Amino acid sequence: MMTSSKEAILAAARQSAQAHGYGGLNFRDLADEVGIKAASIYHHFPSKADLGVAVARRYWEDTKEDLYNLAQADDPLSALRQYPGIFRRSLESANKLCLCSFMSAEYDDLPEPVKKEVQTFADVNVAWLSEVLTAAGVVSRNKSEERARAIFAAVAGAQLMARSRSDISLFDTLIESYRATGLLPA
Amino acid sequence: MMTSSKEAILAAARQSAQAHGYGGLNFRDLADEVGIKAASIYHHFPSKADLGVAVARRYWEDTKEDLYNLAQADDPLSALRQYPGIFRRSLESANKLCLCSFMSAEYDDLPEPVKKEVQTFADVNVAWLSEVLTAAGVVSRNKSEERARAIFAAVAGAQLMARSRSDISLFDTLIESYRATGLLPA
DNA sequence: ACCTGAACACCGTTCAAGT
DNA sequence: ACCTGAACACCGTTCAAGT
Numbered sequence: 001m002m003t004s005s006k007e008a009i010l011a012a013a014r015q016s017a018q019a020h021g022y023g024g025l026n027f028r029d030l031a032d033e034v035g036i037k038a039a040s041i042y043h044h045f046p047s048k049a050d051l052g053v054a055v056a057r058r059y060w061e062d063t064k065e066d067l068y069n070l071a072q073a074d075d076p077l078s079a080l081r082q083y084p085g086i087f088r089r090s091l092e093s094a095n096k097l098c099l100c101s102f103m104s105a106e107y108d109d110l111p112e113p114v115k116k117e118v119q120t121f122a123d124v125n126v127a128w129l130s131e132v133l134t135a136a137g138v139v140s141r142n143k144s145e146e147r148a149r150a151i152f153a154a155v156a157g158a159q160l161m162a163r164s165r166s167d168i169s170l171f172d173t174l175i176e177s178y179r180a181t182g183l184l185p186a
Numbered sequence: 187m188m189t190s191s192k193e194a195i196l197a198a199a200r201q202s203a204q205a206h207g208y209g210g211l212n213f214r215d216l217a218d219e220v221g222i223k224a225a226s227i228y229h230h231f232p233s234k235a236d237l238g239v240a241v242a243r244r245y246w247e248d249t250k251e252d253l254y255n256l257a258q259a260d261d262p263l264s265a266l267r268q269y270p271g272i273f274r275r276s277l278e279s280a281n282k283l284c285l286c287s288f289m290s291a292e293y294d295d296l297p298e299p300v301k302k303e304v305q306t307f308a309d310v311n312v313a314w315l316s317e318v319l320t321a322a323g324v325v326s327r328n329k330s331e332e333r334a335r336a337i338f339a340a341v342a343g344a345q346l347m348a349r350s351r352s353d354i355s356l357f358d359t360l361i362e363s364y365r366a367t368g369l370l371p372a
Numbered sequence: 373a374c375c376t377g378a379a380c381a382c383c384g385t386t387c388a389a390g391t
Numbered sequence: 392a393c394c395t396g397a398a399c400a401c402c403g404t405t406c407a408a409g410t
Contacts, residue, residue, distance in 0.1 A: 005374085019294050023209050026403060040375050042405075097291055104350035105283055105291045108205050118350055149347070149356070150363035157343020161335070164290035164304055170335070177336035182368040191393080213384065225386080226394050234384065 006044045008034045013055045018096040022052050022106050022114065049111035056117035059099045060124050067128040076136035080185060083129065083151075084175045087159045091168050101156045125152045138185050154178055192230040194220045199241045204282040208238055208292050208300065235297035242303035245285045246310050253314040262322035266371060269315065269337075270361045273345045277354050287342050311338045324371050340364055 012033040017025050027038040045051035066086060070079045090096045100121040103110060110118070129148035133139050139147050162171035178184040198219040203211050213224040231237040252272060256265045276282045286307040289296060296304070315334035319325050325333050348357035364370040
């Protein structure tokens with residue numbers, strides 16, 4: 001299976017951005033990883049902003065597919081209960097953060113088109129949660145989006161806190177607390 | 187009222203770190219703001235790591251005092267209801283993030299002593315919440331710390347999401363949702 | 373199309389010198 | 392004590408030029 005330089009750059013950039021953010025993303029290390037020179041990256045992505053857009057877009061596209069598969073494979077309530085697992089997997093993978101959480105922190109220094117992709121990531125999550133919450137009968141349709149936002153923000157916060165202690169079990173405990181208090185369905 | 191250079195550096199560094207993170211903090215811009223030269227900062231802080239430690243420590247010290255005052259001025263339940271206001275004020279101030287949320291994202295690239303201060307910030311918040319939750323009779327003592335962590339993580343997540351849309355009203359809505367679901371007392 | 377050398381801008385840091 | 396100009400080594404970013 002042949003992997004193009006462009007795809008290899010995209011994959012490496014995603015890993016780096018989840019660990020070091022958009023600001024911490026650097027072309028020399030990225031190039032080393034891919035096996036080309038830093039300047040060569042500019043042939044595939046005209047600027048760092050373009051790379052940032054491509055990485056963030058691919059990120060929400062992949063997440064959207066994961067969420068779709070989750071909803072296909074299971075009933076709404078089961079799918080909902082597995083949702084935090086997506087954020088857990090980032091922590092399992094070298095204590096990495098959701099790309100869009102990191103970029104939300106970096107909001108002030110993000111090129112405008114990158115900001116848009118970050119917001120789309122949130123939109124994709126909220127739309128999916130909203131749909132599944134309604135289908136599972138957890139909330140009425142007119143309250144589902146508000147609840148979806150609350151869940152998304154809280155799960156992202158749990159991931160951030162767990163990362164700051166390199167402690168996945170803390171993430172699990174937080175999610176359990178969200179269930180115990182009623183933010184997430186038990 | 188005379189402000190020493192050291193205090194001025196500390197204040198400016200805090201503002202910058204809340205907007206751009208530890209990585210985005212740079213001595214030349216900082217010096218400009220204070221009205222001295224970059225090299226002069228080293229007279230007060232021997233290295234960037236030392237400045238980072240000082241900023242983070244001062245940050246949790248100030249927060250600890252704010253929390254103490256909050257608990258002094260009001261009954262436990264009122265104090266608890268005002269807790270999210272601390273995070274709201276950062277957003278009001280040029281859409282800034284909690285310093286320690288930003289540094290949690292940057293965890294991989296933080297000097298070890300800075301990581302410690304970031305964790306202390308979380309500890310201070312959790313200890314205060316735990317105390318107030320118990321005093322307000324919201325939870326039993328043996329469950330208060332778990333609940334305190336959940337609230338801290340969720341409120342930090344709400345601030346992060348609101349920042350990514352530059353929308354304080356989103357923060358307010360999220361907090362209201364936490365109240366409606368029972369994570370926070372109504 | 374795909375890649376690179378070399379330059380540019382900027383960073384944290386140091387240090388001898390100035391007040 | 393407190394500050395600075397100038398320099399250092401390094402690194403991210405860019406572009407004109409190579410194949």
